[in-house]
């Protein structure tokens with residue numbers, strides 16, 4: 278690739294991260310914060326200026342656009358969806374982001390502005406491979422928002438590259454590409470307003486064309502192809518006690534505060550907890566408790582790569598509930614579970630090329646890669662469940678959801694080059710050729 282993508286990509290990324298877009302979990306609206314619309318409006322304008330057709334900022338604030346095939350020869354190639362989310366995690370402050378560029382990382386601890394916060398390479402194993410690379414860090418008071426503005430900037434830079442008519446000698450061969458920027462991924466709402474019908478475009482001919490494969494650009498480091506996510510349920514455990522004035526409570530009061538505390542205490546901690554598990558191990562995680570004497574509620578998330586085990590976790594919660602009621606006769610406990618998302622492995626396995634071509638594209642660039650699993654979910658989990666196999670790809674995010682977050686420009690550049698190679702493979706080989 279002879280076009281310089283490094284400086285425009287950095288300029289783009291710095292511009293996007295300075296627009297604070299924290300998702301708000303307490304909001305009922307979509308998007309949950311109006312600041313996300315500031316960024317999606319800007320992305321919409323920038324895509325229109327690139328001359329993309331079918332470029333829409335919809336009523337929910339999501340941005341959709343289509344890039345036609347590079348030539349008639351590839352017009353019938355499978356359409357590829359590229360997706361990133363514009364919101365940032367509510368778990369760390371996200372407004373007034375002041376990015377700082379380190380041109381060449383020297384391997385030493387990085388002091389973040391005057392905040393007193395330090396990124397210590399000893400506590401971030403990725404950093405050993407980043408010496409000499411360009412990093413973007415914060416001033417230590419906010420997150421950076423590379424999750425997922427690194428993905429947004431990578432897709433935008435690719436769109437700019439694919440629509441750059443002046444640089445014919447660098448022309449990347451590709452089939453039709455669909456672009457989608459979503460809101461509120463961080464609070465589990467990224468795909469709330471997406472349907473397969475909306476993913477299809479009417480702009481390329483008489484018949485609507487739908488993507489055959491999708492990629493979320495929302496991964497850490499480089500060379501990782503996430504092909505599995507957790508399967509996820511949430512559980513709401515309700516305790517109904519009996520309240521009465523403490524003066525006359527003997528033999529009559531059933532205190533739901535004590536019941537909820539006992540329940541949480543009986544949950545396993547040496548296994549099946551986030552604090553004691555890693556890799557493919559699942560867990561139950563109590564994350565919220567509201568308690569009064571008459572009523573209490575404990576909310577948990579249940580996670581496992583094996584969907585069937587989620588039911589076993591529910592049975593475990595019910596058994597613990599029975600133990601509590603044995604000690605507190607008259608107490609009522611109800612365990613309700615709600616589905617959140619499912620492991621995308623089975624859906625992705627239906628289209629092996631989705632991961633195969635991503636691997637081939639890294640190999641073509643001389644970059645080692647791994648198939649990886651996510652101890653969480655992505656918008657790709659939900660898109661895959663809808664019938665669109667959607668692995669997740671690396672875009673150079675590090676230490677996400679924290680004020681020590683940083684992004685690596687070199688890895689973002691690689692992500693753009695990787696997408697170009699990946700699109701070439703879908704254009705030339707389509708489905709069924711390995």
Ligand SMILES: [Zn+2]
Nearest residue numbers: 362424425495
């Ligand atoms: Zn993300």
